[in-house]
Amino acid sequence: MTAVDEKPVTTGRSMxxxxxxxxxxxRGQVPEAITAALVDMSTGMLLAVDTIDDQQPDEQLDLLAAATFDLFQGRNVSIIRDVFADRHTQSDRHYFQEMLVNSDDLVHLFLRSNRHQDLxxxxxxxxxxxxxxxxxxxxxVMKQMDADFA
Structure with a gap:
């Protein structure tokens, strides 16, 4: 069961x-977006993806989910997060909420849901x-998703 399963969707749409x-x-509203995905951090699974590249292999998308999991909950990141969290905050929320990664030709933005920290x-x-x-x-868009899961 994921964090999303805990509350029913009240918008009349299924989860x-x-x-x-x-x-x-x-993918439609973020400028220059070519791929968008949602990852469940409790399982490391890719929940959904939308991309303009229909030829993108499944292995690449699986790597995207694995990389997302490692960025937010990998061993070294967890150690750093724990050190920072002990010094700066005492909260149930995860310490890292957003990350931006630049490559030579792409920008990767990772955002954790405020309402469902596992998304x-x-x-x-x-x-x-x-x-x-x-x-x-x-x-x-993330705020709207959180509202849809309220």
Whole structure:
């Protein structure tokens, strides 16, 4: 059972539909987005993906889920997180909420859901994306997803 299973969806849509709609909205509303996905951190599984690259192999998408899990909950990150959290905050929330990773031609934004800490959205954009707009639009979509799961 994931964190999403704990509360019923009140929007009239199934949980699966909310997840599917959310990744589609990420890809459609975030500037220069080419791929969007949701990862369940309790299982490390990719819940949904929407991409403009229909030829993308499943292995690449599985690696995206594994990389997301390692970024937020890998061994070394967990050690660093625990040190920072002990010094800065005493909360049930995970310490790292958002991460931005730049490669030569892509920008990868990882956002943890505020309402369901086990859900992490991944948005992959072309490097030309405006970083401020990337964060702003992605946060709007994440906030809407959280509201849909309320």
């Amino acid at each position: 699966s539909q909310v997840v599917t709609d959310t990744v589609r909205t990420f 992490v959205a991944v948005v992959v954009c072309k490097r030309v994306a405006n970083i401020g707009m990337l964060f702003a639009q992605a946060r709007v």
